[in-house]
Amino acid sequence: MSLAAFPGSVHVRAPGKINVYLGVGGRHEDGYHALATVFQAVSLFEDVIATESDEFSLSVSGVEDAASVPTDDRNLAMRAAKMLATATGYAGGVHLELRKSVPVAGGMGGGSADAAAALVACDALWGTGLSPQHLHELAARLGADVPFALHGGTAVGTGRGDQLNPALARGRFDWVLVTSDAGLSTPEIYARLDEDRAETGALADDPPLSLDVPIPVLQALRAGDPHALAAAMFNDLEGPARSERPVLDDIIAEGIAAGALNGIVSGSGPTIAFLCENPASARDVAAELQDAGRTAMHVHGPVHGARIISA
Template identity: 50%
Template sequence: MSVTVRVPAKVNVQLAVGGARADGFHDLANVFLAVGLYDEVTATPADELRVTCSGPDAHQVPLDRGNLAARAALALVERHGVAPDVHLHIAKDIPVAGGMAGGSADAAGALVACDALWGTGASRGELLGICAELGSDVPFSLVGGAALGTGRGEVLTPLEVGGTFHWVFALADGGLSTPAVYREFDRLWEGHEVPAPEASPDLIEALRAGDGVALAGVLSNDLQPAALSLFPALERTLAAGTDGGALAALVSGSGPTTAFLAKDEESARSVADALLASRTCRAVRVTSGPAPGATVRAHGT
């Protein structure tokens, strides 16, 4: 028997970052929106824990026990005493190291798939607790939709979304390390007091109303200056998308993927064409949100 779970990418429509905490993390007000780019994680019985991966950039995905999907399976093993004899195959379509929570999505997918495969019967609360231990973005990958993440991003409050938002994502040549971007954030703020992060009421209202124009006016990412400092070429990509008709543009999370909000599907495709013509990115993806969280797609035999 096997179980396949589909998990979405995310874009941070707001990422407000506080100063570094004693534990090295930063307090966040992180408004997540799940979008329709997906990885699929399939769990199949095996003689031992094994991870494989296929799809774009699969060669960049670690296949040892350090992989977040493998760590998710092992966390469930530790709690329920089952043998970690599973083959996890990741069919990857979320950009790797692109600030879209691909690794976090795989962790959530593996957790749900192994829970179903092994019949551990973990509660939603238990699964969310394991997700929070695995990483700040992992709980949202389980939940999907839209949510405000506080703490280091793992404490979620679901948000209402009143419509569909159309997005274009431009994939950069090269990657950015999330820890490196946070270090650069700290360097840029050195000697200054970092404001406490707060969610924007106007942004939450724009989501609730399904108003793309209003949302475009309040998108923000406190990590963007740090990402641009480390990867200056992203400035050209942001400008190309805006010149191509995007309502707004920003770096997605810690980057280097850049995100462009469009008026509608037709406009999104025009923005994508403009980005490709600009030669400032290696590929583009057109999609929309919100999207559901981790979802069991198939049970096989």
């Protein structure tokens, strides 16, 4: 039995994310890697407007290069809408308007946020009334970052990253993001990590299917201590990303020199996330990086997950 659908259109907003910690295990036969990660949703959002339609279509704004975001079934938001229609037996379509703010191929889960927003928007528009657990299950089929974009906040992800447990994060953390004009391919960065490990003999014995997040990371979040968190941040994909894009070394050095507590590659990169002591420090770091010619912005976390803004 479906709920009454929203009339006309539904506007949903979902956050980008940073990986405060990202440990990557070996590659398994299914092609996936075991992960242990801590996600934090930050105040940089994707907006998706779902409008009634007989067919499935998608449009994109907010990007300089329109070709960088596909508008067919390669787009996670389109796939999310069609998956929801199939799962619920909905016979119509939808037009999805994506208004993007999260960097494309920047390691911040913008495409995953679009998919999470599309699931919430279409569920409301069509009146299909799925439970949060059912939406989570559909989201997990689309990729490891999509379930987190549904929930937001701060969470530990294990398995492929889609098995989520909320992490207590006290207070607010202030970040400065430095974005790049050109993105990096997540599959290529994972492949480079595998190649590097094969050359060095790292992880010769296949690691367990589930890894663990180090206790100091969780303690720093629970204490709301940016200094402790800055010391504990880590990303296994940072080495491959920095090898692929050497300028990231310079950016990290510039941010720390400007007053950031530490800097880390977000996900598979190339976005750099600098943790700062407080909002004033973050504003100063962002201004200095901007003066140096970098594209820098001040955001904070944790923030909410995918949420209906208007209907």
